[in-house]
Amino acid sequence: MTVMNPYGHLEDLKSPNKIGTRDLSVYSLVQSSRLDHTPPLPKVFHGHFKLNHGPPSTSAGHPEEIKNLFPNLFGQPSVQLVPCDGPSYNEDRKLRVGVVLSGGQAPGGHNVIAGMFDYLQVHAPGSVLYGFKGGPAGIMRNKWVEITETLVYPFRNQGGFDIICSGRDKIETPEQFKQAEETVTALDLDGLVVIGGDDSNTNAALLAEYFRSRKLKTRVLGCPKTIDGDLKSKQVPISFGFDTACKLYSEMIGNIMVDARSTGKYYHFVRLMGRAASHITLECAFQTHPNVAIIGEEVHAQKLTLRQVTNSIADVVCKRAHLGKHFGVVLIPEGLIDFIPEIENLIAELNDLLATQGCDPQGHWKSKLKPACRALFNSLPHNIQEELLLERDPHGNVQVARIETEKMLISMVEAELFARQHEETFKGHFKGQAHFFGYEGRCGLPTNFDATYCYALGFAASALLHCGQTGLIASVSNLTAPASEWVVGGTALTELMDVERRRGKNKPVIKKAMVELDGAPFKKFASLRDAWAVEDSYISPGPIQFSGPTADDTCYTLKLEVGSL
Numbered sequence: 001m002t003v004m005n006p007y008g009h010l011e012d013l014k015s016p017n018k019i020g021t022r023d024l025s026v027y028s029l030v031q032s033s034r035l036d037h038t039p040p041l042p043k044v045f046h047g048h049f050k051l052n053h054g055p056p057s058t059s060a061g062h063p064e065e066i067k068n069l070f071p072n073l074f075g076q077p078s079v080q081l082v083p084c085d086g087p088s089y090n091e092d093r094k095l096r097v098g099v100v101l102s103g104g105q106a107p108g109g110h111n112v113i114a115g116m117f118d119y120l121q122v123h124a125p126g127s128v129l130y131g132f133k134g135g136p137a138g139i140m141r142n143k144w145v146e147i148t149e150t151l152v153y154p155f156r157n158q159g160g161f162d163i164i165c166s167g168r169d170k171i172e173t174p175e176q177f178k179q180a181e182e183t184v185t186a187l188d189l190d191g192l193v194v195i196g197g198d199d200s201n202t203n204a205a206l207l208a209e210y211f212r213s214r215k216l217k218t219r220v221l222g223c224p225k226t227i228d229g230d231l232k233s234k235q236v237p238i239s240f241g242f243d244t245a246c247k248l249y250s251e252m253i254g255n256i257m258v259d260a261r262s263t264g265k266y267y268h269f270v271r272l273m274g275r276a277a278s279h280i281t282l283e284c285a286f287q288t289h290p291n292v293a294i295i296g297e298e299v300h301a302q303k304l305t306l307r308q309v310t311n312s313i314a315d316v317v318c319k320r321a322h323l324g325k326h327f328g329v330v331l332i333p334e335g336l337i338d339f340i341p342e343i344e345n346l347i348a349e350l351n352d353l354l355a356t357q358g359c360d361p362q363g364h365w366k367s368k369l370k371p372a373c374r375a376l377f378n379s380l381p382h383n384i385q386e387e388l389l390l391e392r393d394p395h396g397n398v399q400v401a402r403i404e405t406e407k408m409l410i411s412m413v414e415a416e417l418f419a420r421q422h423e424e425t426f427k428g429h430f431k432g433q434a435h436f437f438g439y440e441g442r443c444g445l446p447t448n449f450d451a452t453y454c455y456a457l458g459f460a461a462s463a464l465l466h467c468g469q470t471g472l473i474a475s476v477s478n479l480t481a482p483a484s485e486w487v488v489g490g491t492a493l494t495e496l497m498d499v500e501r502r503r504g505k506n507k508p509v510i511k512k513a514m515v516e517l518d519g520a521p522f523k524k525f526a527s528l529r530d531a532w533a534v535e536d537s538y539i540s541p542g543p544i545q546f547s548g549p550t551a552d553d554t555c556y557t558l559k560l561e562v563g564s565l
């Protein structure tokens with residue numbers, strides 16, 4: 001099958017060396033219409049540009065430890081691309097670049113690759129882009145596919161990561177670093193771009209440091225991806241995928257709200273993805289106005305117990321029952337369980353136990369838990385106990401996506417209301433419906449915002465490699481302005497780093513950006529939630545729009561954070 005590519009050339013999709021190409025005949029009309037959408041670029045890419053270097057950087061925490069771990073990278077400045085009159089670096093240099101998608105899917109990943117590819121075609125013709133297949137394992141095993149226009153075209157502005165697929169492997173042992181060295185040396189790579197979340201960008205920094213210490217020519221850059229929205233800083237205002245995922249979840253929450261109001265008989269408990277931070281829950285709350293939205297960071301700050309969280313939901317149910325309303329919508333962040341200090345302690349003890357000696361099926365390991373943790377563990381429903389013991393992901397994290405907190409809270413609220421019925425403080429009925437909106441949000445067609453942001457990130461990554469940069473994360477800011485005004489640069493990865501205890505050991509990590517309780521988004525939410533609890537001011541945002549007046553809207557969190565709302 002032949003298709004017309006955006007440069008007006010006919011390309012054969014069935015060429016034998018083009019792996020992973022999709023069959024365009026099965027695309028929906030909406031998917032097809034997105035293929036030829038060309039995202040607008042920041043104006044710095046309309047002409048020549050140069051790098052402006054900022055002041056020396058430090059780290060988010062423990063600077064001495066980070067300096068020891070990254071002697072070659074620590075302190076390097078962040079950079080900004082600014083327009084200039086003529087060439088400021090070797091613009092004729094052809095590059096050999098690798099790219100890898102790492103971790104969970106996030107809408108827009110294909111556009112980062114398309115942006116990298118298009119930059120190289122336009123600004124460094126003759127360059128080669130390799131896509132490592134299946135995540136970081138593809139680097140270690142030297143499994144790649146050459147990214148060509150024919151390969152990339154069917155993925156332009158499309159959801160998913162299937163152009164080269166992703167994986168959660170980590171390059172961490174000396175042998176694995178050696179394998180990565182062998183691959184980049186065999187391919188003679190000038191640069192490698194790791195598109196990932198906090199853990200994957202930590203890996204990018206470790207690789208950048210290692211390659212530099214080995215005096216390899218390969219530079220390594222990161223790119224901020226995660227629907228969770230917890231990889232951000234002043235210079236990296238948002239991770240890609242957050243905007244699309246929140247809009248997809250909000251559409252479904254809005255539908256559920258209308259259902260709840262129509263039948264008047266169910267409380268819908270919706271657990272929303274976001275392994276650690278509650279950014280998705282907060283954003284969806286702005287978009288839909290639920291009766292309750294629990295923000296994990298607040299639970300943690302107030303040191304609430306599971307019982308107190310349960311009671312706070314039961315209080316809203318009682319208030320609404322008093323008004324004759326026996327329905328409602330409760331949003332719960334996926335990471336809630338980790339935020340409840342008593343459960344956090346339990347998880348920390350379980351992590352150490354699992355990492356050092358494992359848990360025997362007879363349950364003798366429980367005697368190693370401290371008494372308070374043991375009592376809490378024994379008090380949890382059996383399914384939650386099992387879910388807490390599930391295998392950790394390759395980064396040592398509890399797989400919170402598999403812990404059904406919404407079901408646990410429904411049964412605890414039910415029990416609490418039953419007790420209140422006996423005390424005659426609750427007169428009404430309560431029936432919970434559990435939902436988990438997670439994977440549904442990770443591969444949708446990227447919103448205009450994510451499509452444009454990712455395309456710019458791809459351009460930024462290739463441009464930074466073209467200028468010989470390493471150890472940076474591509475960063476694009478001023479995002480509430482039109483795309484032509486966006487500011488493009490790179491932030492030192494070590495500037496985002498701290499030291500954390502993982503799997504019983506201290507490790508360098510990119511500091512997760514949590515919901516800040518003194519930040520504008522949370523403060524705004526706190527000022528509105530009491531009214532949302534009792535009034536049904538539900539909003540049904542409807543499906544994502546690609547044209548029309550709201551198509552280019554950015555999310556509330558971003559607008560509130562930058563003060564444009």
Ligand code: FBP
Pocket residue numbers: 102103104105106168196197198225226227228273274275334393400401442
């Ligand atoms: P990333 O941080 O890698 O982007 O992944 C985020 C996430 O989607 C979380 O929200 C979720 O808890 C987790 O991935 C699920 O992981 P998996 O895909 O391995 O089930």
